[in-house]
Amino acid sequence: MEFWFEFASTYSYPAAMRIGKLASEAGAPLEWRPFLLGPIFAKQGWDTSPFNIYAAKGNYMWRDLERTCDELGIAFRKPTVFPRNGLLAARIACTFAEAPWVGDFVRGVYVANFARDEEISDPTVLGSLLSNLGHDASAIVESAQASGAKAMLRAQTDKAVEYGIFGSPTVRVDRELFWGNDRIEAALRWHARRRLHP
Amino acid sequence: MEFWFEFASTYSYPAAMRIGKLASEAGAPLEWRPFLLGPIFAKQGWDTSPFNIYAAKGNYMWRDLERTCDELGIAFRKPTVFPRNGLLAARIACTFAEAPWVGDFVRGVYVANFARDEEISDPTVLGSLLSNLGHDASAIVESAQASGAKAMLRAQTDKAVEYGIFGSPTVRVDRELFWGNDRIEAALRWHARRRLHP
Numbered sequence: 001m002e003f004w005f006e007f008a009s010t011y012s013y014p015a016a017m018r019i020g021k022l023a024s025e026a027g028a029p030l031e032w033r034p035f036l037l038g039p040i041f042a043k044q045g046w047d048t049s050p051f052n053i054y055a056a057k058g059n060y061m062w063r064d065l066e067r068t069c070d071e072l073g074i075a076f077r078k079p080t081v082f083p084r085n086g087l088l089a090a091r092i093a094c095t096f097a098e099a100p101w102v103g104d105f106v107r108g109v110y111v112a113n114f115a116r117d118e119e120i121s122d123p124t125v126l127g128s129l130l131s132n133l134g135h136d137a138s139a140i141v142e143s144a145q146a147s148g149a150k151a152m153l154r155a156q157t158d159k160a161v162e163y164g165i166f167g168s169p170t171v172r173v174d175r176e177l178f179w180g181n182d183r184i185e186a187a188l189r190w191h192a193r194r195r196l197h198p
Numbered sequence: 199m200e201f202w203f204e205f206a207s208t209y210s211y212p213a214a215m216r217i218g219k220l221a222s223e224a225g226a227p228l229e230w231r232p233f234l235l236g237p238i239f240a241k242q243g244w245d246t247s248p249f250n251i252y253a254a255k256g257n258y259m260w261r262d263l264e265r266t267c268d269e270l271g272i273a274f275r276k277p278t279v280f281p282r283n284g285l286l287a288a289r290i291a292c293t294f295a296e297a298p299w300v301g302d303f304v305r306g307v308y309v310a311n312f313a314r315d316e317e318i319s320d321p322t323v324l325g326s327l328l329s330n331l332g333h334d335a336s337a338i339v340e341s342a343q344a345s346g347a348k349a350m351l352r353a354q355t356d357k358a359v360e361y362g363i364f365g366s367p368t369v370r371v372d373r374e375l376f377w378g379n380d381r382i383e384a385a386l387r388w389h390a391r392r393r394l395h396p
Contacts, residue, residue, distance in 0.1 A: 044252055054242055056364035060375055067374075067384070166254035176265075177258055182380045186265070 001028040001191055002172040004160055006037040007086025009168035010065050013114040015181040016169070017074050020103045022184060028191045032102050034090040035160040036153065037168055049083045068181065075115040084113055085121035091144040092126065094153045101133055199226040199389055200370040202358055204235040205284025207366035208263050211312040213379040215272050218301045220382060226389045230300050232288040233358040234351065235366055247281045266379065273313040282311055283319035289342040290324065292351045299331055
């Protein structure tokens with residue numbers, strides 16, 4: 001089960017907080033797949049989040065997100081900057097996608113953005129997050145900014161487009177896409193069904 | 199509990215098929231509120247459904263809708279025309295919103311569009327639907343095309359915009375909006391909570 005996500009994305013926050021536990025309970029190995037929505041939105045003629053472009057939709061989303069987090073018991077504070085630039089965080093998550101700590105890092109970045117209103121594009125914010133997880137922050141940040149790491153994230157974003165992904169979060173199971181925090185359960189049901197009837 | 203819907207809208211199909219029973223089980227009196235998305239989309243610069251404008255999103259929607267209907271046990275056939283013009287059907291549903299048969303009519307129109315691939319803008323299609331429900335179809339169609347009926351639907355669409363509604367289906371409870379077939383349960387939970395703690 002692949003979890004495709006962009007760090008700036010609002011509904012990806014509750015999704016990222018939930019999916020690790022849900023996948024584990026379902027016996028579905030989870031792959032963390034960060035990608036960038038910016039280039040995808042740009043191709044649709046959007047230079048920012050559609051939630052900023054379409055006011056009614058944006059107003060609704062913030063209220064709905066607040067209610068959603070409230071129901072799930074997840075802390076939420078509306079960020080003062082939206083969307084925040086998640087490029088460096090995505091490069092780190094992409095480079096270290098196989099590391100056992102990647103889930104904790106991803107959740108930490110989302111909490112920083114959507115519960116603590118921190119500037120996740122700031123390397124010192126990400127650095128202290130990594131340090132708190134017990135890692136050598138500067139070594140990690142440095143390797144995530146190497147040209148190979150940059151190319152890896154670009155390739156992963158291209159792969160997202162190739163798969164038909166257009167928004168975040170998207171869960172991909174067995175070539176099927178499930179878009180939105182509200183589709184995680186459907187993705188899990190699909191996974192369970194495929195295990196019974198492969 | 200108000201159910202705001204546009205007949206051309208895809209996810210409104212499973213929502214319309216489900217909501218009457220769910221609202222009734224929850225003891226929530228349901229008000230059927232047809233409106234038009236066309237004028238709302240036009241203000242955003244869209245001359246057709248965003249599912250037609252944004253191909254990846256459209257492709258996803260059709261597959262997701264098929265899966266959703268499949269899980270709910272609702273018949274589905276992708277319409278050969280999308281979006282279909284639901285103006286006359288909306289005028290009928292608006293004019294007769296208080297009639298005891300409005301729910302059956304609404305579901306009938308959605309089934310015609312999304313399960314039988316029928317042209318719901320055709321007065322004869324709507325007429326036979328009304329006849330099958332035991333009504334005087336020509337009298338109903340005629341009164342729905344009177345100038346008062348037209349004005350009523352325009353006013354209702356203005357009201358939708360005033361409420362912040364931007365898509366269909368939207369359930370409105372206690373001034374809160376719940377957008378999407380996948381938010382009906384959240385709307386019902388909100389309604390139940392408000393009854394306990396008014």
